[in-house]
Amino acid sequence: MKDKKLIVLYLAMIIVGLALLFTKSAPPPVEQKAEPIVVEPPKKEEPKTEIINVAVAKRDISKKTILTKDDYYFKSIEVAINRERPNFITEPARLDAYVAKNHIAKDTVIEESLVASPNSEDYILLALKEGNYMFPFNLDPIDSYLMKNLKSGDLIDLYVFYGDETERSANSKEEKLVSPSRDFVKNRLKPIIVGKKVLYFDRGEDDLDKNYNKNNVAQVQLELSNQEIKLLRTLMTNSTIIMYPSTFKKNVEDGLRLLSDKEKNWPLSEKDIFSGTRINTLKGN
Structure with a gap:
């Protein structure tokens, strides 16, 4: 009789254990946080340079002066490539017989904006003396x-x-x-x-x-x-x-x-x- 009660007790425990096993809810899924992607900034390249020859005033040049080779000389300077820069004059053909639109001080680098080309309206007005x-x-x-x-x-x-x-x-x-x-x-x-x-x-x-x-x-x-x-x-x-x-x-x-x-x-x-x-x-x- 005692053995039967034990058997019944064991069966009851097994049934309860199985019931708890199937009724137990699964644990909620753990959200995984996405790791941030680190983008390395591009390496800054040093600007490339080149050497060019530019026209420079050999002496003080008065307004309305028609330029000759005695008024300027060329020297080499280093400038950055692919960067905006002034319109330098790099050859005598763009300077000989041009007229000074304003006073140009000695040793000033001559830019295109400082002179007027022959046949231009500015040239005619400037070249004529009063x-x-x-x-x-x-x-x-x-x-x-x-x-x-x-x-x-x-x-x-x-x-x-x-x-x-x-x-x-x-x-x-x-x-x-x-x-x-x-x-x-x-x-x-x-x-x-x-x-x-x-x-x-x-x-x-x-x-x-x-x-x-x-x-x-x-x-x-x-x-x-x-x-x-x-x-x-x-x-x-x-x-x-x-x-x-x-x-x-x-x-x-x-x-x-x-x-x-x-x-x-x-x-x-x-x-x-x-x-x-x-x-x-x-x-x-």
Whole structure:
């Protein structure tokens, strides 16, 4: 009897244990926190550099100065690659015959913003001295050598090509100057305006005019005073004017006056060039 009770007790314990085993809830899942991904910043590369040559003012340059090789020199500097930098001038072709837009101090690195190129509006306004004017002078095809050998800022001299064909008779003498002379032996050259500055050359256009002819007359724009223009324009009405590279090294402010005694020799004439004003320029001053 006692053994039966024990067997029953064991069975009851087994049943209770199995019941507890199947009814026990599973433990809640443990949330796993994602580990942060550490991104290493890219390594900073030191900027690469290069050596370039830049133009530097050799001396103080005044505003309106037309630059020549005597005004600047080149030196080497180190600059960063692929970084914004000033527009340096690195070759003489971008500086020769340009005009200074403002005062440039000695040893200043010359940038493009400090100068104006020939044929630009700024250049024309800056290159003209106060009281002077631009005067266009047409070039014959034979004078094309001037464009190939001269540049803006260079100087030219203007000559009148004439001859003395004075007619003499027993009772009279008629002085007659013609330009040019019909007799080659009598032809002469006389300087009338010297040491004048070339502003720029206009090489003409290839467009056709109303008559379907090419309008390709080349011109040189000169800087002349009012008095010089009066003389030149008057002579151009019935005389031949020839232009040559100047024999003067510096710009002559009054190109009508700076002539040697030999060049001033001229057959005398009492004719006035301008009404109301007696001008002796054609008589050698």
